[in-house]
Amino acid sequence: MTIDVETLRTWLEEGRPVMVLDVRPAAERAEWAIPGSLHVNAYDALRARDPAALAGVDVPSDQPVVTVCAAGKTSQIAAEQLAARGVEAMSLLGGMKAWSLAWNAAEVPIRGSSVRVIQVRRTGKGCLSYLIGAGEEAFVIDASLDSQVYLDLARSHGWQITSVFDTHIHADHLSRSRQLAERSGAMLFLPEQQRVSFPFMAMRDGDTYATPQVMLTALRTPGHTPESTCYLLNNTILFSGDTLFPTSIGRPDLHANSQEARARSALLYHSLHKLLALPSVTLVLPGHASQPVPFDGVPVGARLVEIDEQVGLLRVTQAVFVETLVQRLPPTPPNYERITRFNEAGILPDHEVTELEAGANRCAIS
Ligand SMILES: [Fe+2]
Numbered sequence: 001m002t003i004d005v006e007t008l009r010t011w012l013e014e015g016r017p018v019m020v021l022d023v024r025p026a027a028e029r030a031e032w033a034i035p036g037s038l039h040v041n042a043y044d045a046l047r048a049r050d051p052a053a054l055a056g057v058d059v060p061s062d063q064p065v066v067t068v069c070a071a072g073k074t075s076q077i078a079a080e081q082l083a084a085r086g087v088e089a090m091s092l093l094g095g096m097k098a099w100s101l102a103w104n105a106a107e108v109p110i111r112g113s114s115v116r117v118i119q120v121r122r123t124g125k126g127c128l129s130y131l132i133g134a135g136e137e138a139f140v141i142d143a144s145l146d147s148q149v150y151l152d153l154a155r156s157h158g159w160q161i162t163s164v165f166d167t168h169i170h171a172d173h174l175s176r177s178r179q180l181a182e183r184s185g186a187m188l189f190l191p192e193q194q195r196v197s198f199p200f201m202a203m204r205d206g207d208t209y210a211t212p213q214v215m216l217t218a219l220r221t222p223g224h225t226p227e228s229t230c231y232l233l234n235n236t237i238l239f240s241g242d243t244l245f246p247t248s249i250g251r252p253d254l255h256a257n258s259q260e261a262r263a264r265s266a267l268l269y270h271s272l273h274k275l276l277a278l279p280s281v282t283l284v285l286p287g288h289a290s291q292p293v294p295f296d297g298v299p300v301g302a303r304l305v306e307i308d309e310q311v312g313l314l315r316v317t318q319a320v321f322v323e324t325l326v327q328r329l330p331p332t333p334p335n336y337e338r339i340t341r342f343n344e345a346g347i348l349p350d351h352e353v354t355e356l357e358a359g360a361n362r363c364a365i366s
Pocket of ligand 1: 168169170171172224242253
C-alpha cells in the first residue's frame with residue numbers, strides 16, 4: 001500500500017507506466033509538483049473521510065496509481081479508497097517532503113570528445129549538479145544529493161571521483177560536496193573566500209585545474225554571492241552556477257538591505273557581461289532549474305547565443321539592470337540563514353535535511 005521515493009523515481013526514470021495522483025490542495029501543488037502527475041482537488045473530502053472523495057477520478061486499469069500529499073498521510077486515505085475500488089494503489093511514503101530528495105539524470109550530448117557530462121537533477125528543488133567523466137576519473141560540481149548517488153553513478157561508468165567543486169556557498173540547499181570529497185577521497189575545490197571554516201583548495205579567477213582530458217577554468221562572477229564562480233570545461237561548456245540560467249539571470253543572494261542589493265546587482269551586471277564575451281556557441285549548464293525537472297533525459301541548458309536572445313536584461317544599461325533587479329527581487333529562500341551557516345561550517349545535519357530544504361526553488365530573476 002506504500003511506495004518509497006527511490007522506487008517511484010526509478011519507475012519514472014525507467015519510463016514504467018504509473019499514474020501519480022496528487023491530492024494536495026491546489027495552492028500547495030502550485031508551489032511544486034511531481035512532473036507528469038495529475039491533480040485532484042479532493043483534499044478536504046479525503047480528510048473528512050468522504051468515501052466518494054475520489055469518485056470522479058478516472059483511474060487506469062492497466063497501471064498502478066501512486067497517491068501523493070505533503071507528508072504521506074492524506075495520500076494513504078486516498079490509496080485506501082482506490083484500493084477499495086480494486087485499483088492497485090500505493091501512497092508515497094513521506095509525501096512531497098520526502099520527494100525533495102528525488103532525482104533523475106540526463107547526459108549532455110558532446111560531439112567529438114571522450115569527455116562525458118551527466119546532469120544530475122534534484123527534480124523537486126530543481127538543483128542541478130554535474131558529473132564530468134573522462135578515462136577513469138570524474139569531477140563533480142555542486143553536489144546537492146547524498147554522496148552515494150554520485151558514487152554509484154561514477155562507479156556505473158567506471159569512474160573514480162577525484163575532484164569535487166562548488167560554484168558558490170549555497171543558501172537554498174545543503175552542499176554535499178565536502179561529504180562527497182571525504183567519502184570518495186577526492187580533492188575539494190571552492191571559490192576563494194573567507195566564508196567557510198574548513199580546508200579546501202581555492203579557485204581564483206583564471207585558475208585552471210586539468211587532467212589529461214579535462215580542463216576546468218574558474219571564472220569569478222560575483223553578484224549572486226560575492227565568491228560566485230563559473231567553471232569553463234575545455235573552453236566549450238560553462239557551468240554557470242546561479243549566475244546565468246537558460247531563460248533568466250541569478251538573483252543577488254542574501255542582501256542585507258537595498259543598498260547592498262544594488263551593489264550586488266552592479267557586480268552581477270559586470271559578471272554577466274564577462275560571460276557574454278565567451279564564444280556564443282558555449283553551452284551553458286546552470287546550477288538550478290526554475291521548474292521541477294521532468295524525467296525526460298533532456299539536459300537543462302542553452303547556448304550562450306540563445307540566452308542572449310532570450311534574456312532582455314542582458315541588453316539593458318547597467319542603471320536599468322540594477323533598478324530592475326532591485327524591484328524584482330523574489331523572496332529569499334526558506335531557512336536560507338541556517339542553510340548558509342551549515343554550508344559555511346561544512347556540516348550536513350542529517351536529521352534536519354528535509355525540514356531545512358523544504359519548499360520550492362527561488363534562485364532566478366526572469
Ligand atoms: Fe545559489
